[in-house]
Amino acid sequence: MWYTRGRTMCLDLYGNTTSAARVDDVLAEDARRRKLRRAVRPLRPGVAVVAVVAPADAEAVLDHVDRERHAFWRHNLELEAVLVAPPGTPFEPLLRSAAHRVLARAISGADGVHEAVNSACVTAALEAVLLVDGSIAFPASGTPLLQMYLHLSSAPDRGVVAPVLWGRDGIASDGGVRIAAEASGECVFVPEPIHCAPLWGEAALLQATASRCLMARWRAFVGAGGLDPELTPGPARVALCLGAGRLGLRTHRLNGGPFSSPDAPGLPLPARLSDVPRMARRWCAYLRSSGT
């Protein structure tokens, strides 16, 4: 597991991946990224909410987007919703939900959720994308998406912003991920501590987040290659943040909620065994060289 001994990503750089397979992977990844980059232009100011959502949760997402849209319009910003059906869930109910809403559409994730999310993000052609799971509950009042967008766009070096996620028991369940390189050569993923209840609107710099709710500048999203289809969701989001950071675009945590999550406090779900070498090859030397 990625988090063996609790939290450790072992330095297994190569796993069972052969040299030839890695060459093929480099060429395939190039084709995928070129497709991602070619897909759109020019960008319009605003946010595309890309929600991976089961039919039962779709209306709540659409309701929230509708509620915030007027606030966006007052700032001359667009806000649209794209519902992505996870594999194994029916697609038609999402199509019906989106059909009677303004600026909403649905796409199938049957061929891969990350591919669908990536496609949704680039075709939306808006300056920022919100990646959110249907399990996340939006705040009942306020304009948290607008606050996140304004925070993200207020400085050119901001690439990703993620809200603090709160569990139903009032304990922060996800405040970001810090990655430390140990003397053993292993990279340790630990939850970023939230020492006390952060102030409303308070922001903090993060190394990365695996959050089920994050907003990325389009430039950061595409520059980092979107969500890697070869990785499971948590590592893919961490890799997105690290990739953006390598391009000089930082990740922030913003207490702009309260967003709530059903997850237990602590780390997001463990990754597949096959995530380890891919993450380790691309990030361990980078993280270790930062002196963290």
Place this chain on the structure above:
Amino acid sequence: MSHVLFLTQRMVAGYGVDVVIHNVTRELHALGHEVTVAAVDRDGSFDDIRVHAVEPTLGAVRKLASAIGPTVIVAHTPPFFGMLPTLQRGWPCWAWEHGDPLPSLFDADREHRAREASAKRSDCYPRVSGVIAISEFIRRDIGFPAAHVILNGCDHAPDAGPKSAGSLDPLDRPLRVGTLMRLGAGEARYKGAAEFLDLARRSRADRLDAEFHLMGRGSPADAAAFERGGFRVHLNASEAEKWDYLRDLDVFVSCSLWEGFNLPLVEAQAVGTLGMALDTGAHPETTPFALSSIEEMRAFLHAVAHDRALLHAHSCRAYAHVRRRFRWSETARRFAAHVLDRSGHAEPPQA
């Protein structure tokens, strides 16, 4: 004190193995060991160590070994790997593996390369005292998990310290991007020549203000494709010119599709230049910037071209990474600990 006999096809500048043998020999001398280097081809580039000429035959190697009485014989290249099982009867023998590029990356001698690698796995490694791999990647790639990993060094590169932020400004000068590799059609596929040309083409299409450079050994004919691609080509440069070139680049790029270590990439970082490479071969061990694709390289070049503070931070990161991790004294110390301290003196060879 031990006496090491190193065997190699060539002690000729520009091949990498020669740099390893040269620097390890100097460090072993400093530890009080004696080293004899025997090479088939020599060009006089390494006149501060003893390099003997040797014919690539078992008889010639056995005669030399009998004359000098080495504690251990270490082969670095073919054809000497194939002789080791026989020489092992008289001396402890080790294979120091720098690896073999993927046969599929060659057109002319693909089958021959595959057979050679297979023969080493079956006939050499299990029948010698031990195998050294120059990276964790090589340990995996040669299919011999018992190999000892002894990393190469980089501190033969002149150390002028990390670059200053000011040297990477101003933004109005083009970004200097380059690589160093052997030219020639035979190795072009494995060295990623087409990929590097493609990166330059895409960067220009992206209106990146950059100069693309190439340094390497080869002929004007070898350089023609790059010159047509708008590259500035520096053919057959001297060692001093090489170090100046590497330091003057802003970004060193390796698009190589296979590398057992990639000394030029490490050398560039050791002189303070940001080095980036594809996630192939041993690159995840030798640079903090092992990128997933040419497209990611393009995005990365674009980012550092427009943010020289980022370029400076990443350059410092690369410099610290290789200077901390790759030292020839450590290479020699590990060799002595793994090989010499265990070998003892061998019996004289059987008649």
